Amino acid sequence: MSKASCFIRKATREDAAFICRLIWRVGINPLGLNWRRFVVAVHEHGVRIGCAQIKSHKDGSLELASVAVVPLYRHQGVAETMIHEILEEQNPPIYLTCRGSLVSFYERFGFSELFELETLPAYFRKVKRVFNWLEKLNWVERLAVMVWKGK
Numbered sequence: 129m130s131k132a133s134c135f136i137r138k139a140t141r142e143d144a145a146f147i148c149r150l151i152w153r154v155g156i157n158p159l160g161l162n163w164r165r166f167v168v169a170v171h172e173h174g175v176r177i178g179c180a181q182i183k184s185h186k187d188g189s190l191e192l193a194s195v196a197v198v199p200l201y202r203h204q205g206v207a208e209t210m211i212h213e214i215l216e217e218q219n220p221p222i223y224l225t226c227r228g229s230l231v232s233f234y235e236r237f238g239f240s241e242l243f244e245l246e247t248l249p250a251y252f253r254k255v256k257r258v259f260n261w262l263e264k265l266n267w268v269e270r271l272a273v274m275v276w277k278g279k
């Protein structure tokens with residue numbers, strides 16, 4: 129599929145409802161959706177087609193989160209464009225959590241998976257511990273914690 133022609137901009141208050149709707153629609157973590165931390169992807173026709181944010185946690189760590197693209201516009205490089213633009217503006221390390229099946233997708237941007245619980249910032253250690261239990265019960269797909277350490 130060819131690349132979608134889109135641009136990325138910082139979200140405004142008017143994007144808050146779009147962000148919430150999209151996150152609920154795609155079924156990822158609906159907590160912490162403050163529009164001030166988001167970027168949105170806008171198609172050349174003016175319609176919003178994706179969003180992503182950088183969350184900061186109490187332990188000082190930063191997380192690439194809420195990466196979501198409207199289904200009709202997937203596989204056209206929209207998430208890739210958002211992630212590249214976000215990382216351009218950030219200082220490493222940037223962490224993320226994702227389903228095991230998405231690890232290779234994030235490796236393309238230079239993220240690598242972390243396996244040692246002790247090396248994770250407190251927030252990610254906690255999340256990983258909870259998911260390890262849920263995984264043992266076969267309630268969830270494996271959760272990966274990844275880090276980007278810069279170019």
Ligand SMILES: CC(C)(COP(=O)(O)OP(=O)(O)OC[C@H]1O[C@@H](n2cnc3c(N)ncnc32)[C@H](O)[C@@H]1OP(=O)(O)O)[C@@H](O)C(=O)NCCC(=O)NCCS
Binds near residue numbers: 195233
């Ligand atoms: C994951 C997601 C953001 C990708 O958006 P996108 O704009 O289609 O991504 P890009 O076009 O930049 O890259 C597409 C690549 O992502 C990977 N990918 C996308 N969805 C995937 C999935 N469910 N499982 C594994 N890999 C996936 C593939 O490598 C794909 O390559 P392909 O187009 O050659 O098949 C989008 O599918 C989405 O919104 N999913 C629901 C929300 C979600 O799971 N977000 C990630 C939270 S960690």
